Amino acid sequence: MTHRQPWATAPLLNTLFLSPKDVAAIVAHQGVAATLMGLVTAIREDFLRWTEFDKSARLANHSQDGVIELMPISDASSYSFKYVNGHPKNTALGLSTVMAFGVLADVATGRPKLMSELTLCTAMRTAATSVMAAMALARPNSRTMALIGNGAQSEFQALAFHHLMGIEEIRLFDVDPRATAKLINNLQNNPDAAKLRLMVCKSTREAVAGADIVTTLTADKTNATIVSADMIEPGMHINGVGGDCPGKTEIHPDVLRTAKVFVEYEPQTRIEGDLQHLPADFVVTELWQVLNGQKSGRDDQGQVTVFDSVGFALEDFSALRYVYDQALRIGLGVDLDLIPALDDPKDLYQLIRPKTTGRATPTSPRGHTLANRAMPMKEVQIMPELV
Numbered sequence: 481m482t483h484r485q486p487w488a489t490a491p492l493l494n495t496l497f498l499s500p501k502d503v504a505a506i507v508a509h510q511g512v513a514a515t516l517m518g519l520v521t522a523i524r525e526d527f528l529r530w531t532e533f534d535k536s537a538r539l540a541n542h543s544q545d546g547v548i549e550l551m552p553i554s555d556a557s558s559y560s561f562k563y564v565n566g567h568p569k570n571t572a573l574g575l576s577t578v579m580a581f582g583v584l585a586d587v588a589t590g591r592p593k594l595m596s597e598l599t600l601c602t603a604m605r606t607a608a609t610s611v612m613a614a615m616a617l618a619r620p621n622s623r624t625m626a627l628i629g630n631g632a633q634s635e636f637q638a639l640a641f642h643h644l645m646g647i648e649e650i651r652l653f654d655v656d657p658r659a660t661a662k663l664i665n666n667l668q669n670n671p672d673a674a675k676l677r678l679m680v681c682k683s684t685r686e687a688v689a690g691a692d693i694v695t696t697l698t699a700d701k702t703n704a705t706i707v708s709a710d711m712i713e714p715g716m717h718i719n720g721v722g723g724d725c726p727g728k729t730e731i732h733p734d735v736l737r738t739a740k741v742f743v744e745y746e747p748q749t750r751i752e753g754d755l756q757h758l759p760a761d762f763v764v765t766e767l768w769q770v771l772n773g774q775k776s777g778r779d780d781q782g783q784v785t786v787f788d789s790v791g792f793a794l795e796d797f798s799a800l801r802y803v804y805d806q807a808l809r810i811g812l813g814v815d816l817d818l819i820p821a822l823d824d825p826k827d828l829y830q831l832i833r834p835k836t837t838g839r840a841t842p843t844s845p846r847g848h849t850l851a852n853r854a855m856p857m858k859e860v861q862i863m864p865e866l867v
């Protein structure tokens with residue numbers, strides 16, 4: 481953890497950098513439940529301002545084993561983007577399936593004011609978004625959840641549904657028993673989950689049977705059928721998180737056909753969600769319209785609802801502004817020397833200007849010796865006409 485002074489008096493150019501340790505320190509400082517609730521609040525506030533945002537489906541570069549995506553969004557005052565990948569085979573190499581970082585910038589000047597890790601933040605904002613959707617769509621008396629896929633995202637979903645949605649029992653299944661053992665170990669050693677009952681199941685079917693909510697969190701770059709129509713019971717809410725890329729789905733189209741389907745940003749989900757298997761005229765509802773009361777959510781206790789989650793840029797915008805505010809409040813992070821500090825903003829060349837006798841070494845408003853950050857003197861050819 482790096483302690484720092486609040487930024488009120490900091491120079492205009494500073495970019496705050498938050499590492500995974502800093503974000504973890506925010507969670508440690510205020511507790512996991514309060515952090516997840518803070519994220520739900522931030523995301524809900526921004527979903528209620530939906531029409532104020534300049535939105536687009538994310539830009540995806542696909543390769544054989546994965547995808548790398550850029551997720552930009554802005555309102556009148558702030559702009560953000562996230563860089564994120566999805567490589568299901570990464571864990572075999574010792575790397576995470578999902579890795580991310582992002583930037584929050586001032587629209588008025590373009591100044592990047594925050595650069596933050598977003599791997600941990602993505603897991604938390606995804607869990608917060610899942611709970612926000614379930615609060616609006618699942619039966620309010622839901623107490624049991626099936627959690628299919630027990631990898632990196634799973635603890636966050638379990639804790640969010642336990643603390644914020646009142647889930648008391650989670651039924652676990654993963655094709656990799658070590659992933660389930662890891663999840664159980666993490667939750668059993670967490671006082672925040674002391675009252676949560678965990679049941680290991682032998683199959684998805686066994687885990688789903690009798691559950692009020694079904695969360696699918698698997699990673700496999702294929703059109704998988706994790707949940708099929710014959711597993712679904714009246715009144716269930718499906719929180720489909722792992723199907724988030726063309727050719728990477730989890731929920732059989734027949735489940736969607738018999739359910740009421742909700743999405744984040746329809747143009748993106750049509751390409752990336754489980755919805756990709758259905759025709760363009762299949763009716764879905766954007767979540768923000770349920771949150772602001774424009775459209776209905778669940779219509780009756782027996783209806784099956786599906787949140788076809790893919791992850792939308794607005795959730796990362798909310799997460800970035802949330803961790804930024806918390807970091808300033810607590811005093812976390814370091815100043816990142818990302819943008820050149822210039823005595824004269826039209827004189828960018830000062831950064832590489834050769835040091836000559838009789839001329840003072842230029843210093844930045846932050847007191848750095850600019851020459852120290854330029855090319856080493858011995859490598860610079862001083863042209864007579866420039867001296």
Ligand SMILES: NC(=O)c1ccc[n+]([C@@H]2O[C@H](COP(=O)([O-])OP(=O)(O)OC[C@H]3O[C@@H](n4cnc5c(N)ncnc54)[C@H](O)[C@@H]3O)[C@@H](O)[C@H]2O)c1
Binds near residue numbers: 578603628659698790
């Ligand atoms: N919608 C969103 O906003 C969002 C955000 C983050 C991650 N995701 C997606 O969520 C998924 C999980 O991410 P992660 O970081 O936990 O990945 P991970 O690789 O850490 O874990 C995925 C788990 O799924 C298990 N799995 C694979 N196939 C399975 C099957 N058929 N049945 C049961 N389990 C199976 C794997 O064994 C693994 O333990 C990924 O597909 C990721 O792209 C979506």
